[in-house]
Amino acid sequence: MNSKTLVAYFTKGGASEEYAKVIAETLTANGLAVEIRNLAHDVPDVTAFDTVVLGTGVRMGMVYRRWRKVMKQKAIRDKHLFFFLSSGTAIENPSTAVEKFLRPLVDKYDLKSASLISFPGKTPEKWAKLDGEKETMKLEKAKEWAQKIASQVQDKRA
């Protein structure tokens, strides 16, 4: 049985890359064979993988176009799917961010089995409130999520 896991991401500000790296490291540490790919370089064919973890940021209310391209691949439908989003909205309202930016795409491409999560993105320096927290990233949340993914993949294999 094929048991390769793809972690692919598209980032503009760097948050999705940091989360993707933590996720890939955690999955690897839990015994999975992981390939990590930056979608800025190429859009991988997902057929070689059985688990696909896809991450993107959002700007001006839109997730990144190249990221959406992977979602459109027919082959993705048979995969064990996990999507994450890095966004400003998720700093205070993670579930709103999921419902606003990820759920409509999952519904559009009819990806019923997907597991969705949002993580707090990076706040551009000029937007950071003077009295606000500058460091908004929560890498430990990505680690926890990846640990759950690893258990699910292992349960499925058993």
Ligand SMILES: Cc1cc2nc3c(=O)[nH]c(=O)nc-3n(C[C@H](O)[C@H](O)[C@H](O)COP(=O)(O)O)c2cc1C
């Ligand atoms: C120009 C710009 C527009 C943004 N627009 C949104 C937005 O519409 N909604 C949101 O939740 N976050 C928004 N953000 C915050 C980003 O989602 C956040 O910076 C995140 O880290 C982006 O992911 P990335 O760093 O992987 O590119 C915006 C950030 C920038 C710089």
